[in-house]
Amino acid sequence: MGHHKERWEERYSEDNIPWDLGKPYKQLVDYVNENSPSRALDVGCGTGTDAIYLAQNGFNVSAIDISEEATKIAKTRAQKAEVSIDFRVDNVLDMPFEDGTFEFTHDNGCFHSFEGSSSEESNWKTYVKEMHRVMKPKARYLMKCFSEEPSNPHRLSQETIRQYFSGNFNILYMRPVTIKGKHGNHEGYSCLMERK
Numbered sequence: 001m002g003h004h005k006e007r008w009e010e011r012y013s014e015d016n017i018p019w020d021l022g023k024p025y026k027q028l029v030d031y032v033n034e035n036s037p038s039r040a041l042d043v044g045c046g047t048g049t050d051a052i053y054l055a056q057n058g059f060n061v062s063a064i065d066i067s068e069e070a071t072k073i074a075k076t077r078a079q080k081a082e083v084s085i086d087f088r089v090d091n092v093l094d095m096p097f098e099d100g101t102f103e104f105t106h107d108n109g110c111f112h113s114f115e116g117s118s119s120e121e122s123n124w125k126t127y128v129k130e131m132h133r134v135m136k137p138k139a140r141y142l143m144k145c146f147s148e149e150p151s152n153p154h155r156l157s158q159e160t161i162r163q164y165f166s167g168n169f170n171i172l173y174m175r176p177v178t179i180k181g182k183h184g185n186h187e188g189y190s191c192l193m194e195r196k
């Protein structure tokens with residue numbers, strides 16, 4: 001995990017982070033409009049855009065990211081936005097939360113980032129086990145990830161998503177979406193699931 005963490009620290013020391021658009025994306029906004037605020041977790045929260053949006057809408061938010069640099073930026077942004085968020089610099093594969101804590105969990109671009117690493121399969125299995133552990137039964141999980149499009153930096157098929165999640169989650173929807181970025185757009189999936 002050492003190398004993995006360093007890579008993210010390097011990314012966040014760059015000025016122009018391609019995915020960091022500073023505003024929440026459509027499927028998260030839709031979720032917030034259609035559901036009551038609850039105890040929420042944002043995994044791989046980056047500079048905090050989505051976590052701050054959830055907190056601004058009444059969610060009680062914890063947010064975890066492996067990058068100290070990203071979390072520093074996120075904390076400053078949350079302060080400016082005058083919201084209180086429980087930020088943790090930690091690993092989504094071994095989370096510092098009690099079993100059954102969360103009613104809503106969210107991932108914008110973390111799950112797909114394990115694709116292509118030598119430990120991809122075990123990381124994905126551990127990720128799903130950890131998410132399942134920290135969620136309450138019937139809690140909801142919203143994820144946005146890249147699709148299998150060859151030009152994407154990471155590639156995930158609907159079949160792969162099903163393969164890893166369907167043992168522990170009921171998939172409520174899996175929709176093709178365009179993921180906007182500063183240097184161009186990518187094809188992806190937005191998935192809403194319910195913890196079994």
Ligand SMILES: C[S@@+](CC[C@H](N)C(=O)[O-])C[C@H]1O[C@@H](n2cnc3c(N)ncnc32)[C@H](O)[C@@H]1O
Pocket residue numbers: 008019020021043044045046047048049064065066067070090091092093107108109110113
């Ligand atoms: C593509 S970025 C997306 C960041 C943020 N969700 C957003 O939409 O702006 C993926 C994030 O996952 C974080 N990350 C990667 N592996 C992680 C791990 N094992 N544990 C916690 N965070 C991780 C990275 O540091 C990075 O901030």
